[in-house]
Amino acid sequence: MHDLDLSKTFKKHSETRENRILEAKKIKENGDRIAGIFCSFAPLEILDAAKINVINLCSTKDENIINSEVDLPKNLCPLIKSSYRSIISGNSDSLPLCDIVIGETTCDGKKKMYELLGELKDMHIMQLPQGTDRSYSYIMWEKEVRLLIETLEEKFNVKITEKELRKTTSVRNKLKDLYGELLELSKLDPPAITGLNAYKILERYKFISDLEEEYNQLEELINQIKKEYNEGKRPINNKAKRILITGCPLSGVLDKILNTIENNNGVVVCFENCEGIKPIRNIIDENSDDIVKSIATQYLNIGCSIMTPNYKRMELLEELVEEFKVDAVIEVLLQTCHPYSVEARAVKKLSTTVGLPYMAIETDYSNSNIGQIRTRIAAFMEIL
Template identity: 75%
Template sequence: MDNFEMIKNGTLKAKEIKENGGKIAGIFCSFAPVEILDAAGIHIVNLCGTSNESIINSESDLPKNLCPLIKSSYGTAISDKCGYTYLSDIIIGETTCDGKKKMYELLSELKDIHIMQLPQGIDRSYSSLMWEKEVRLLIKILEEKFGIEITEKKLKEATSFRNNFRSLYGELFELSKLEPPAITGFDMYKILEEYKFNFDLKEEYKQLEELINQIKKDYEEGARPVDNKAKRILVTGCPLGGVLDKIVNTIENSGGVVVCFENCEGIKSIRNKVDENTDDIIKAIADRYLNIGCSVMTPNLKRIELLPELIEEFKVDAVIEVVLQTCHSYSVESRTIKKLITDTGIPYMALETDYSESNIGQIKTRIAAFVEIL
């Protein structure tokens, strides 16, 4: 199923939810605490931000030299090309990069947006307390806006379900540890994308579980979708939704296979679970999110710790870092990541790109040459 069809089908489901009195929250980022929204009985949708076509609409308000993800998100919203923004009763934003948080100010003219103030590092004693207060404020905002009560029981139920869900996604990622992998990186990422637009979490869990079992069964019976000579690539850096075909497809058409995504929508988010054995479930939820190794954190120690672990676990032959143009935090951090990877003796390459196809020839040439020397 392509992106257009997924979004179209999801929009129809969202309309049905609204017609039946349901509420929808739009989110942009892995820092949005989904357990809180689940406990509130609010359906969650990841807002659109992967289309190059909507970027031109944003440039009447936003500078041209801004991250394509931000411009695409805003352009999609103001041009009504994504019904999810229109159907959202509230949008949850977060102060990650400067471009996003200022874009939210403009978007707030169209929709009700609640911005969560994210600490810019976790090495201060008060960072955890600050974020915990932000999570508690979100609960208060949702209770007042929707006339509901988010109880401790509901929070614990939501936490347990989300932890199980993350474990299931972990099983999906484990399929790439096999030699050769049981699934291509492109197909895995498409699975991740498809479930962004599914509002029935229990049905999604069931479908994903069945899909994983089917892939395992097919593999045991001899199905090998990946050549055993394919070079095992870890992709790190910015979100890939707008450059998936340009980057991941090219890698896998050039003799490589992406076995691990250390991106926002990849493995680093699902590996963090909420501590359920706690007397303070809200604090435990807050603590879980601060352990996501995003480049907006300074210093970004969690990413530095995770990458060598993933390289060893997934038997990685090389690392490709993807940096979206003008994403300053990832762009500057790439120097640290390059040194980290090369010190392990693993080949590394950084690719800076946007959503357009203007540099697709250059990207393909560079990836093909990089994979060939492996």
């Protein structure tokens, strides 16, 4: 295998948004279909089986937020406001390429935003149960997944067969396993990869058009990282404090949070959020008697804070703290994201119970508080 220039490889992965728009345009030129999604509950295996490519419509640009307040309240999550304004203003290169947009009824803000977007684009809304402690929750979600299959078949004149679903599930499982192998590199002491580089690669999971190519590239990258590590190359100081990040999506706050941690003798070894480890561990039994039921069950088991009670997130956090030998927990809360903000109390309690320092950071996509946040993170890292 030829040597890779890792800096160039990581840079390529850091240009995900630009690359995926170019890929999406090529897909449309070839006459293929694209579905826009927002959340980890969208069952990708079903879209794969329908031969529909996926693109994420979430925006992280601060400049979109003020203008969005013509239609949306000021005290609403920045991710929702930024995404909405990006789409309705025509600044989104993604929406015009989408043949359908799939939304799931997660938080209240997104649910109502979908109603507004429905005026612009064909929307399919999946009614997500708000908890898993009722036996009928899984039955309800399975019906929603089957309704999605029927909708796609009718709209695009395709047949989503059981055979094809098992095939696409197998392909996604193998890719998830490989992403899991990437995450294992952070379990090393010291880790073999920075948190920033790992996160940039994890972001790609919901933007991939060619799964086989992604698998081959990722496998090559992992092998090269291992090779250099075994040769004694250490990208991270062995005294760096090992941080677990939990909470809201990070894409819009990477610089002021992730970079600050890793510039202050820290390394993020694990991301417990919807762009991190949660969807990667969502392995589906491709050999089950009922593949659709298995897909539905595993997706509903994602421990998102919109679930109540949310035992699964707390159970996963406790497992991750032990697996990744974490020194501290930092929770990222986007302003007015009420589900995660309220649940922060439970995360803090869990961290205290297992003997770990905990810090919550509430922020938005602007740089107005970047100095304050950097000061807080630097002080937190210093006391570790």
